[in-house]
Amino acid sequence: MKSSSLVSAVALAGLSALVLAGCSGGAGDGGGDAAATRACVILPDAASSPRWENNDRPYLEDGLEAAGFETDIQNAQGDVNKYATIADQQLSQGCGVMLLVDYNGAGAAVAEKATAEGIPVIAYDRPIEGADYYVSFDNLEVGRLEGQSIVDGLAAAGKDPATAIVVYMGGDPADGNAKMFHDGAVEVMEAAGITPAAEPPGVWDGEKSATNFEQALTSLGGQVDAVWVANDTNAAGVITILDKNGLTVPVSGQDASIAGLQNVLLGKQTATVYKPIKLEADAAVELAIALLEGETPTADQELDDGTPYIAVTPELVGPDRVVEVVDAGDADPAELCQGEVEAKCAEYGIE
Structure with a gap:
């Protein structure tokens, strides 16, 4: 590395x-x-x-x-x-x-x-x-960083957290980390005054997340101000539904996956937690x-x-820090900088 x-x-x-x-x-x-x-x-x-x-x-x-x-x-x-x-x-x-x-x-x-x-x-x-031992990232901190990205995203959009329509999209509860991600995010978001408008069952599946979020969005009359999402794969599913409805709102994620980094660069995902x-x-x-x-x-x-x-x-990565993930060797610029993302890579100095 x-x-x-x-x-x-x-x-x-x-x-x-x-x-x-x-x-x-x-x-x-x-x-x-x-x-x-x-x-x-x-x-x-x-x-x-x-x-x-x-x-x-x-x-x-x-x-x-x-x-x-x-x-x-x-x-x-x-x-x-x-x-x-x-x-x-x-x-x-x-x-x-x-x-x-x-x-x-x-x-x-x-x-x-x-x-x-x-x-x-x-x-x-x-x-x-x-x-006998547990080796992982600080999973509560992962959640806190995700929650903070939602709070910051709402502030940048001029939305009051106390009245914002926020959907929670967690991970599979069978995964012990999912609760820690959730608890860390809720700690930060609720401290800012956010309460969930909808919270579908947690999964680790992009397609299921898309379906679950679409149902939640329909139940909310097509109105949403932000979506806390537990990882990039699920976030990608949520973003397909937001795109379908012509919406761009703060969305969280983690893993600094290629798809996640692309969505961050395109402004469709507020940030990703880099681990x-x-x-x-x-x-x-x-x-x-x-x-x-x-x-x-x-x-x-x-x-x-x-x-x-x-x-x-872990670390929180917005568009201005994607280049550091690339420089660290954890994202291939040739894979990352394709199609409409190419111009964004140039804008943020990614080669």
Whole structure:
């Protein structure tokens, strides 16, 4: 990853918060059973976000293998049964550590099985009941940044938050992070006087979000002043309906996806929360290596249930900061700057 002012500003506390203690051997020094040097990873799907295959897989694989460890990284492709099958296969072959991204609660049963076999479990990006550690971005802060983008967008439009018509479009409640995103956003928006005019069921699906938002918009007589949306994929669905109705209002999002960044540059999305995936992956890799080497890491934060929590700080990116995401290597300008976005890239110095 190239250096940039944005990435250097993103807190590396998640990495530095890891404290190692009680080293009990070197699983990665070439000795012992081969299973003890294998990191088993299960990714959730390829539909909710392109990040899992495009970013997380190579970052995790490269980091672990560079340290001399074997990896077994598989994707459940949005299927809880496949998730369980992958886990059983991995456990039968042996794992020194399991790094799991939860999908619809499937991670909890896997964590229980791994724990019964004495295998440490890292919940990656999404919390999992029974995991030994949790590595993610500061998810409440993600929500707060999204909420602030809505508050700022309403102010820029001259709208009173107390009377504004705001629709809330959250993520799938089966994802433990979705509640944190929601709670962080609500904390900021309600403090500004915003109350939701409509709040359809949460999903992680752009097409379903479009359908849900269209129904909400119809129920509101076609009137809306802003839409809090939990991620860029869902925001893209919402924006298709806004475009269809000739509306441009503040819309939030997260992930700094290509589509999200394009919508930000075009003024269709107020901002996106940038979560440099490599920082999260690096924190998880550092933790996994410590566990594979027999160390007992601790963290300076914890979840409500006491799980040690290594949190990485996100950043809010509006149109003037998209260039920093590109300079950091997290967005390809050739992919980003296409069609009507090309002129905007030139305007904001993106090459």
